[in-house]
Amino acid sequence: MEAEKKITLAVNGGIGFGAKLSPKQLLTLAKLVEEDTEIELTTFQQLYIQIAESKVEQVKMELEAEGFSCYPVGAYVKSLRTCNFCKGAEEEGMPVAIELNRRIAGHPVPFTLAPAYTGCQNACGEPLVHDIGVIKRKDRYELYIGGKAKGEDARTAVLFQDQLTPDELYANVEQLLQIYQQNGKKRERFFKFIQRYGMERLKLEMGL
Template structure:
């Protein structure tokens, strides 16, 4: 018999992890009202310990979507602080991350796909363990593919460098299209690359 949890977490969808002070106070009020605990996790704020009925009510009161998605989709894009808040940022990672999130979030794929965007090579968004990672340099973005931080952890590989911001979305579109075409059910992008070869992906997306 499968054990059913008595409480459920609520992770409101906050694109780019951005939240206004008003929204933050509202989240705190909702957590307090339904006796939930608050945890900051990556680009998310999670309210823990809600019973199923209260979770439904809390989500309605917040007026936000939940991040609960089928396993085989594009997840929320993880974004670093970026410009104008970080003096190290070489590119506007926030604007790019939000554009990628708006374009791809929730898209169905052979397996889960995570994207991370950082404004500089410090890679605060852990881009080397994302399926698709990008970090800013003075000449544009470096693109990393095939990373994974799960039980079968692996570092991604650099597939392109000095990509202008305006060319990032078309390139990511090609990478995701490749994965959708050739990935096997339940397979992550890095596993598809291992099976078919890194060069196969590079040729398919026009990177030599």
Template sequence: MLPKGANLQKIRDGRKTYAITPDLPGGFIKPDLMQKYVDVTKKYGGTMKLTSAQRIMITGLKAEDIENIWQDIGVEPALGFANCVRSVKICPGNAFCKRGKQDSIKLGLELDRRYVKKEMPSRIKLGVSACPNSCGESVVKDVGVIGTDEGWDVYVGGSAGSHPRLADRLITGLNYDDTLRIVDIVIQYYQKHADIERIGQFIERIGFEKFKADVLAEFYGEKSAETEPKVSQSEAGEKIIPRPGGLTEGNLVFGDPITEDSVISDIIRVYPQTIPVLRAFGMGCLGCPSSAGEPVQQAAGIHGINITELLAALNKVVPANN
């Protein structure tokens, strides 16, 4: 198991090093807390790294030091669950930037307060940009908002990673309160209907028009034509056809044994009962971009897991071997 609030960073000559990423909403930090970061990093021989999510990672740490580090720094971990709302990236907004058209800091910090660390079907990232320059990278976030002269435009389904996807524009010109309300509707709809998949993958599976129609019907208080989105191919017992940029790059079919070449996303989609097994071995981030193309043997090597033991545990719970 991973140490509390830590990520495995490297395995070199059998030695594992870890990183922690304390919660730092919007990247704002006061001098006294920054000094704690510096002191703790020196004390435990780590290195500080500014992340793309506007946080400060401390890396190069030993597993046995992690608990004491959290106590010394006095800040909570940035993650609650592997599959949760990860971060809200916030541009400086009209409080600090001459081009800002809206108050991104106010909106971004409220979104952070409401959603960060909340468990989700997969990881979620949010971005808030005060103008169309999109310094919050809103169009490559699962949910992104962009400020204009008319208000906030809301985008859904963006991601970067190994299968980048530009977000779809859902609605435009909202005020502050309505923006919060539509984001809440989007997240609740995703929680209710999605599999272990990013919002963009979920949209690809059910179609953007259906996603938009159901969400906007709830937003406008209309009678919803909402129906259950179509089941995934694995639930229907059909073969998953790999396609570039799609949900999977493997070819595992229901009834097949899991092998060292089976792709992680295939395994969890075809055999969802393997999810607790993977998590028990320390592979909790099952919706990350790497899972869509990473064979289990490669993932095991990265995490320092014995592939023979992992395969035995996985195949023990699949119908093909019971």
């Protein structure tokens, strides 16, 4: 009998203080995966698990009931990597991070895209070495694009916009992703798309 196809899911505890998991959540995770399944801890505050295709929706429901967030793996926007909100949820903008993640995580793109957020200028969430990075300064937000953490062509993201309100931040990130989704080539990384498309053309198309 042919083995059932396995689907990889990315799961985490959502946007919170240090992306923590409770013992109850870990027990639930252990119950839902097969005994011989390896759980991979990624550098992006996610756990990769493999689930039989026929059980994916049921497993997602049970995980989400315990406070997990579940995301697809592949050419999608990854869940938002964040700092530890060490100065508090309100001061460092956790509600904004949660809403931004809700709007963009899991959306299809030409190549896996990694966004990151940090609540102060210390940049502990590493926003400057990710495809899209957000830094909160006082009550406004800075948007950086085009970072890359690995490889010989590693680079720091460049400031795209600053002094953004939360609503402006959401709208601009969503518009950036829409332009990338519509105009990026298959498997074209975001920083290469920016190089090809041009920063000024991006700003012009977005009305900036």
